[in-house]
Structure formats: C-alpha cells, structure tokens
Amino acid sequence: MRLAVFRMLAASAGLLSCCDGSPSRFEPPSPVQTDLSVADATRDAFSLPLPNLNDAHRSAFFVGNSLFNQNWLTAPASVADRDGLGPLFNARSCSSCHFKDGRGKPPEPGEPTRGFLLRISVAEGVDGAPLPDGTYGDQLQTNALLGLPAEVKVQIQYTEQAGQFHDGEPYTLRTPHYLLNEPGYGPLPSDLKLSARVAPAVFGMGLLEAVPEQTLVALADPDDRDGDGISGKLNRVPNGVGRFGWKAEQPNVRSQVAAAFVGDMGITSALFAHENHTALQGACAEQASGGEPELSDAALTTVESYVRTLAAPGARKEDGQGRALFAGAGCPACHVPALRTGAVADLPELSRQSFAPYTDLLLHDLGEGLSDGRPSYRASGSEWRTAPLWGLGLIELVNGHGLLLHDGRARGVAEAILWHGGEAQAAQQAFVNMSAAERTALVSFVESL
Amino acid sequence: MVRTRRRIPALVLLLSCAAWLPHCKPKATPNQGEKLRDLDDRLTISALRSYADIAFAAYDDSVRGVQALGVAIEALLAAPSPQTLARAQQAWLAARIPYVQTEVFRFYDGPIDAVELQINTWPIDESFVEAADGERQLGIVQDTERFPVLSAGLLAELNGKDGETSISTGYHVLEFLLWGRDTNEAGPGERSYHDFVTQGKTRAAALAERRGSYLRIACQLLEQHLVQVREAWSAGEAPSYREHFLAPPPERGLYLALRGMAKLSGPELAGERLTVPYETKSQENEHSCFSDNTHADVVGDALGVENVCLGRYTRTDGTRISGPGICAAVAHALPLLGRALTRQISDSVSAARSIPAPFDRAIVGDDKAAGRAAIKRTIVSLREQAVLTERALNSLALEEPVRVSVAR
Numbered sequence: 122m123r124l125a126v127f128r129m130l131a132a133s134a135g136l137l138s139c140c141d142g143s144p145s146r147f148e149p150p151s152p153v154q155t156d157l158s159v160a161d162a163t164r165d166a167f168s169l170p171l172p173n174l175n176d177a178h179r180s181a182f183f184v185g186n187s188l189f190n191q192n193w194l195t196a197p198a199s200v201a202d203r204d205g206l207g208p209l210f211n212a213r214s215c216s217s218c219h220f221k222d223g224r225g226k227p228p229e230p231g232e233p234t235r236g237f238l239l240r241i242s243v244a245e246g247v248d249g250a251p252l253p254d255g256t257y258g259d260q261l262q263t264n265a266l267l268g269l270p271a272e273v274k275v276q277i278q279y280t281e282q283a284g285q286f287h288d289g290e291p292y293t294l295r296t297p298h299y300l301l302n303e304p305g306y307g308p309l310p311s312d313l314k315l316s317a318r319v320a321p322a323v324f325g326m327g328l329l330e331a332v333p334e335q336t337l338v339a340l341a342d343p344d345d346r347d348g349d350g351i352s353g354k355l356n357r358v359p360n361g362v363g364r365f366g367w368k369a370e371q372p373n374v375r376s377q378v379a380a381a382f383v384g385d386m387g388i389t390s391a392l393f394a395h396e397n398h399t400a401l402q403g404a405c406a407e408q409a410s411g412g413e414p415e416l417s418d419a420a421l422t423t424v425e426s427y428v429r430t431l432a433a434p435g436a437r438k439e440d441g442q443g444r445a446l447f448a449g450a451g452c453p454a455c456h457v458p459a460l461r462t463g464a465v466a467d468l469p470e471l472s473r474q475s476f477a478p479y480t481d482l483l484l485h486d487l488g489e490g491l492s493d494g495r496p497s498y499r500a501s502g503s504e505w506r507t508a509p510l511w512g513l514g515l516i517e518l519v520n521g522h523g524l525l526l527h528d529g530r531a532r533g534v535a536e537a538i539l540w541h542g543g544e545a546q547a548a549q550q551a552f553v554n555m556s557a558a559e560r561t562a563l564v565s566f567v568e569s570l
Numbered sequence: 571m572v573r574t575r576r577r578i579p580a581l582v583l584l585l586s587c588a589a590w591l592p593h594c595k596p597k598a599t600p601n602q603g604e605k606l607r608d609l610d611d612r613l614t615i616s617a618l619r620s621y622a623d624i625a626f627a628a629y630d631d632s633v634r635g636v637q638a639l640g641v642a643i644e645a646l647l648a649a650p651s652p653q654t655l656a657r658a659q660q661a662w663l664a665a666r667i668p669y670v671q672t673e674v675f676r677f678y679d680g681p682i683d684a685v686e687l688q689i690n691t692w693p694i695d696e697s698f699v700e701a702a703d704g705e706r707q708l709g710i711v712q713d714t715e716r717f718p719v720l721s722a723g724l725l726a727e728l729n730g731k732d733g734e735t736s737i738s739t740g741y742h743v744l745e746f747l748l749w750g751r752d753t754n755e756a757g758p759g760e761r762s763y764h765d766f767v768t769q770g771k772t773r774a775a776a777l778a779e780r781r782g783s784y785l786r787i788a789c790q791l792l793e794q795h796l797v798q799v800r801e802a803w804s805a806g807e808a809p810s811y812r813e814h815f816l817a818p819p820p821e822r823g824l825y826l827a828l829r830g831m832a833k834l835s836g837p838e839l840a841g842e843r844l845t846v847p848y849e850t851k852s853q854e855n856e857h858s859c860f861s862d863n864t865h866a867d868v869v870g871d872a873l874g875v876e877n878v879c880l881g882r883y884t885r886t887d888g889t890r891i892s893g894p895g896i897c898a899a900v901a902h903a904l905p906l907l908g909r910a911l912t913r914q915i916s917d918s919v920s921a922a923r924s925i926p927a928p929f930d931r932a933i934v935g936d937d938k939a940a941g942r943a944a945i946k947r948t949i950v951s952l953r954e955q956a957v958l959t960e961r962a963l964n965s966l967a968l969e970e971p972v973r974v975s976v977a978r
Binding site: 164180182183187190194213215216220 | 677678679683693695697698705706707708730731732733734735736833837841842845846849850854855
C-alpha cells in the first residue's frame with residue numbers, strides 16, 4: 122500500500138519534472154505493478170518479510186525464520202522441542218533444501234543430495250492418489266539416523282541430445298536417468314514409478330494461497346473450450362484444490378509445510394501423524410519418537426506463517442522488447458503475469474493485493490519429454506503446474522546455480538523453454554524461430570521478473 | 571543506474587509518511603513536510619571517505635584480534651591448562667570487539683557479503699561440529715570415517731552445505747570449541763582444558779587431537795577471510811573495492827551505506843538477534859550463546875552504526891579516526907531527519923548498553939523484568955532507527971526510489 126502511494130507520487134513527480142527540461146526520472150508503470158514485492162537484489166533477495174507486516178506479524182516472521190533454519194535432532198535430545206528427526210530423512214532442516222529460502226538442485230556426481238528428492242509409487246490408488254510402495258513408501262529418503270541404512274543412494278546420469286534453433290544455432294538438452302544404488306531395505310520393485318523433484322523457492326506462497334479459488338476456476342479450461350490449444354486444469358487433492366508442489370499436490374501452505382516436515386525430515390505433526398517409514402522397515406520403528414506429534418501445532422503455525430509472509434522479489438529493470446516477445450510467443454496463456462488476492466482474515470496484510478507470479482497455478486500438459494510417468498491425483502505424468510517465474514533471475518545469486526524445471530535438468534531459462542512441449546509446443550516453436558537477439562531479449566525479460 | 575536528485579521532492583516528502591499508512595507512526599515524522607535541500611557533494615564524499623577509513627581500520631583491528639587469538643590458541647594447544655584456555659577465551663572476546671563494529675558494512679553485496687557465511691554465521695548447530703555424548707549422530711570432530719583429515723578446504727566446503735545452521739567455520743564455531751555447550755545458568759559454557767589434552771592413547775586424547783586441530787584450522791581460516799575483506803577496503807595502489815565505493819556519483823556510496831545501516835538495525839539486530847530470543851525466551855537463539863557475550867555483541871553492533879553515522883571510530887589500540895559522518899551528509903539535505911536519525915542511533919546504543927549480562931538470563935521472566943524491558947526498548951529503538959534510515963534513502967531518492975524497503 123505504501124509503495125503504491127510512493128509510485129503514485131513518483132509518477133506525478135515524473136510528470137512535473139518534464140517542465141524543467143530534464144527527462145522523466147521515472148519509468149512508466151510496467152504492465153504489472155505489485156504492492157508487496159521487495160527490492161533487494163542481494164543474497165537475501167528471497168528472505169525478506171512482506172513490507173507491510175504489523176509489529177506482531179513481523180516478530181512472528183523472525184521467529185519462524187529461526188525455526189525454518191534450525192537443524193532437527195535425533196530423539197531424545199536435550200532440547201525437546203527440536204527433536205524427532207527421521208529415522209529416515211532427506212534433510213535436517215527446511216533451509217537445507219530451501220537454502221536462503223531459495224531453490225535446490227540435483228546433486229553433482231559424488232555430491233550428497235540436498236534440495237532434491239525422488240517421489241515413488243507403484244500404481245494409482247483412489248482418485249488418482251499415487252499408491253506407495255509397500256516397503257519404501259512414497260518418497261526415497263537418502264539419509265537415516267546413525268546405525269540405520271538410508272533407503273538408497275541416488276546416482277544421476279545424463280544423456281545429451283542435440284538440436285538447433287531456426288537460425289541454425291545449435292543447442293543441447295540433457296535428459297536425466299536415475300540409478301538407485303544400495304537399497305537399504307530390500308530390492309526395489311522393477312516397475313517403480315519415479316518422479317524427481319528439486320526444492321522450489323518458498324517466497325510469495327502466502328500471496329499464491331490467497332488467490333480466490335474462483336479465480337483459478339475462471340482461468341481453468343480443462344476441455345479447451347476456447348480452442349486456443351491451452352487447457353489448464355485444477356488438481357483436486359484431499360482437502361481441496363491443489364496449489365503447491367510441482368504437480369499442485371498440496372492445497373495450502375500449512376499442508377505443504379507439514380508434508381515436507383514428515384516426508385523430507387521424518388517429523389510428524391497433527392496433519393501427518395505417521396512417520397515416513399513403513400511396517401516393513403522394522404529397524405526404523407524401533408527408534409525413539411520426538412513426541413506425538415513431533416512438531417507441535419504452534420511450531421507448525423510458526424513455520425506456516427513464516428512461509429506465508431515471505432515477500433516475493435520485485436522485478437528488476439524492464440525490457441520492453443522481451444516483454445513483447447514473451448507475450449507474442451503466447452507464454453502468458455499459462456504464465457499469467459498478474460493475480461490478485463482476496464480477503465485474508467488472519468493475515469490482512471495479504472488481502473486484496475496485486476502481484477506478479479507469472480503462473481496460473483493450473484496443470485498443463487508439457488509433453489512426453491518432461492513426463493515423469495507418475496500420475497498424481499488429476500495430474501498425468503506429463504502434466505505439471507505452471508511454475509511461477511518470479512525471482513528466476515536471482516537464483517544464481519542466492520543459490521549459486523541456474524538449474525531449472527522440476528528436476529533441475531535445464532541449465533538456464535533457454536533450455537527450460539526448449540523442454541516445453543504438449544500445450545506449450547507452439548510457444549516453444551516460437552522461441553526456436555526467434556533470432557538470437559530476440560531469444561536473448563526474451564530470456565533477459567524472464568530473468569528480470 | 572543512479573538517478574539524479576529530484577528538484578521537487580517536497581510533495582513526496584509531504585506525503586511520504588501519512589499517519590494512516592502502515593508502520594508510519596504519527597510521532598515519528600521528523601521530516602514530514604521538510605523541504606529537501608541538495609546533498610552537498612563534497613560533504614558526502616568526505617563522509618564516504620570516513621566510512622571507508624573506518625571500514626579498513628575496523629577490519630584491520632579484526633584481523634589483528636584474530637591473529638592474537640591464533641597465538642593464544644597455539645599456547646593452549648602446546649600446554650593445555652586452565653590458564654591457557656582462559657587466555658584463549660579472553661582473546662576471542664577481545665577479537666569480537668572490533669568485528670561486531672564492522673557488521674554495519676554488510677548487506678549490500680560489498681566485500682564482507684561474499685564471505686560472511688564463513689565468518690559470523692549463527693545460530694550454529696554445535697552438534698554438526700561435535701555431537702554431545704549420547705547423541706546419535708557424529709559431528710565433524712568425531713567422524714573420522716567421512717572426514718579422515720581436517721583441512722581448511724574441507725571446513726570451508728562443509729560450511730552451510732547442509733542448511734543455514736550446519737556451520738563449520740567462523741567466530742561462533744571457535745566460540746563453541748573454546749567454551750562448549752552453555753548448560754550453566756549462571757555463566758558461559760564450562761569446557762575443560764582436558765578437552766585439548768592429547769597425551770595417551772585413549773579415545774578422549776584422539777578426540778582432543780582432532781578438536782585442537784579443528785580449532786587451529788578454523789582460526790587460520792577466519793584470519794584469511796578477514797584479510798580478504800580488509801584488503802578490499804585498503805587504500806593501496808591495486809584496484810580495490812574502496813575505489814569502486816568512492817567512485818562518483820557520491821549518491822551511490824551513500825545509498826549503500828544507508829542500506830547497510832537500515833538492514834543491520836532492522837531485520838538483523840531488532841529482528842533476528844533480539845526479537846527471536848525475546849519471543850522464544852530460548853538461549854538457542856542468542857547470538858554468542860556459548861560464551862555469554864551476546865550483550866556485548868549487541869552493543870558493538872549498535873555502536874558500529876553510530877560510528878559510521880558520526881564518522882568516528884576508536885581503534886583497538888586507542889587511536890581515533892574521525893571525519894564527517896553519514897548522518898551529517900543526510901542532515902545537509904534533510905536537517906530534521908538527519909538529526910532525528912543521529913539521536914535515535916545514540917538512543918539505541920544507550921538502550922543496548924542497558925541490557926544486563928548474561929543475555930540468556932535477561933530474556934526470561936515476565937515482560938516487566940529489567941532484562942526483558944531493556945531488550946524490548948532496544949528492539950523498539952532499533953526498528954525506529956531502521957525506519958528513519960529507510961526514510962532517508964527514499965526521501966533522497968537514491969537508486970531505486972520507489973522500491974526500497976529494507977528496514978522491515
């Protein structure tokens with residue numbers, strides 16, 4: 122709100138300044154003006170609170186940040202409210218995968234897996250729910266408490282495929298293949314369905330959560346009635362419409378946070394009371410618990426509030442040409458530039474805000490090239506939730522890499538675009554047909570968001 | 571891209587803090603309606619020079635402090651005793667005094683921000699360094715299988731790799747190695763010098779060997795990182811960050827300086843370092859929890875802001891640096907705001923000094939307890955200071971005039 126006023130005033134000052142002969146110092150408003158984005162293009166770019174938080178909410182933000190960062194310990198520990206890790210886990214803390222609230226990446230050869238995991242299933246269950254493996258469950262944990270075997274060691278191999286742009290410039294894309302070595306609890310089934318996921322950045326989720334469901338319903342066009350080749354459908358998951366996760370598998374921030382606590386760290390909560398191991402992993406069941414549940418409702422709320430109040434980074438400099446090319450290629454059909462929140466009773470700071478995530482939160486078919494062959498509720502293997510584009514250009518600064526897409530296969534924005542197929546085939550083709558200068562402008566625009 | 575100053579900012583100033591806007595308290599509007607005069611370029615350049623001189627001197631003092639700590643650590647490892655351990659602890663405490671005063675130079679991707687994670691990250695998960703007896707995990711000290719040889723490269727590589735509290739280098743790792751866990755209500759951690767005695771063929775002696783080696787390497791690494799930052803601020807022949815910082819236009823340097831002041835005051839000090847332990851009443855969340863030195867850290871950080879505000883710094887050896895301060899440059903353009911900011915910064919230093927030691931006792935009790943009241947007063951003052959600094963940034967229209975919100 123405050124920044125909006127600044128902008129209004131700045132705009133008027135800009136208008137007036139024409140009269141003293143100097144050029145306007147203020148850019149015309151870009152197509153999407155957001156009130157709650159924050160400008161801090163440093164390593165802290167993803168870690169800032171919403172600028173309009175009241176004192177109590179700002180205090181809660183910092184407390185939540187400390188919980189988000191802290192390592193969880195083996196139970197029993199001297200610090201009782203921090204124990205309950207594992208026995209199987211991918212990470213000891215939220216920040217291990219979402220470092221500086223940013224994005225993870227697939228491990229390099231020999232590197233431990235951080236900010237990267239594999240979901241598994243053996244078949245489809247009721248309403249498309251992935252059916253977990255009887256022994257290993259629905260996610261492979263690559264760490265375990267001292268004295269217990271980890272579920273697997275993951276090794277990634279890539280095969281490169283060459284292609285070329287319309288102007289003849291060559292490119293290569295790499296396809297990952299996953300080798301699951303040293304299974305700790307017996308052989309893995311041969312027909313296991315695997316979905317690799319990198320940890321997404323966690324800023325701006327309160328805004329996305331506050332978009333009214335009607336908005337998403339209005340954006341959806343599951344049968345492509347308007348005939349534009351773009352469908353877009355809601356994932357229906359237990360307890361509502363899916364919004365979060367690479368396939369929109371979690372309906373709200375609280376559930377997303379609690380699912381990550383149990384799935385990734387082995388920490389139970391009231392929402393997910395069962396540990397992430399199964400009855401067939403006997404040694405795990407003998408481990409001490411960190412309480413029932415291990416994460417108190419209050420602590421879950423603290424982390425949830427933190428994630429809801431992390432501000433999104435504002436767009437950096439505008440590039441008119443890139444924006445036009447983005448629009449011309451049809452990207453905004455799914456990467457919807459502007460959304461608006463409804464009323465948020467418990468966090469009024471999020472109410473009725475415009476923001477620029479460049480997503481519609483809907484599932485779209487991106488073609489066989491990106492399919493993981495593992496359906497999840499209404500999302501088929503090749504359907505993915507439109508990934509928000511905000512902050513993409515800052516990942517390099519915050520997280521030291523530029524790897525994109527759900528499994529981190531794309532080495533930068535251009536490769537990520539080239540991987541698009543299915544409904545996005547026409548947009549991808551438009552990119553392939555662009556001149557080198559146009560491609561650069563488009564990529565720069567995406568990186569400025 | 572630096573924008574030049576506006577000619578007609580009065581309108582902006584008039585409305586920039588209407589009372590109904592969030593976080594704008596009606597009482598805190600010293601620049602409301604204040605007419606902006608141009609910055610005095612010569613004054614601003616002089617203020618930036620003082621700022622850079624203080625940065626170099628404070629980092630130089632920090633390097634010397636850590637060198638002295640290195641000497642004390644060698645003495646401890648050569649002949650572990652209650653006395654040599656106490657001297658090493660004293661050297662650590664002394665080394666902190668100049669370092670915390672440099673923290674105002676953070677938060678704008680300057681020289682320190684490239685290596686800060688290696689220097690002063692906290693809170694640390696001490697079990698990542700060395701698990702306590704009975705814990706079912708191994709720390710780096712104990713894990714000879716994964717880490718057969720401790721080296722500077724290894725410690726630097728592990729730092730932060732597994733999350734923001736999995737920290738293997740820097741002041742607070744040294745602090746943990748020197749004091750141990752703080753389970754002592756009345757004072758700091760009570761590590762015994764026996765933890766560094768390497769005689770004999772026992773497991774304890776083998777661990778002491780690893781612990782001592784870790785301590786030595788971590789201290790050397792800290793010195794290297796600090797030297798790197800100091801050199802960036804040196805006025806020598808080679809191109810340095812200092813030159814880049816002082817290069818025209820002066821508005822840019824002023825922007826960076828104010829930004830660092832705002833972010834240290836607001837999110838870092840008032841937020842992470844004071845609000846979190848205040849709200850949770852948990853020593854897990856205090857800055858220097860092993861040595862019980864948090865109260866001094868808070869004062870030093872607040873003093874660091876005052877140093878650059880006033881353009882003065884007292885070196886470890888007692889010599890003084892002084893010149894025009896950042897607040898003077900601001901006050902030339904915005905006299906009321908500049909004065910209010912100077913006053914607020916001074917109030918914060920006083921409030922910080924009133925926090926009783928040890929900090930882990932000051933955070934507990936009810937909100938009327940002297941310790942908690944002093945911490946709360948410091949938080950409020952630092953937040954106000956951050957808001958005033960941010961207002962100076964936005965009022966002076968430095969850099970991105972309508973997008974800066976750093977003080978939250």
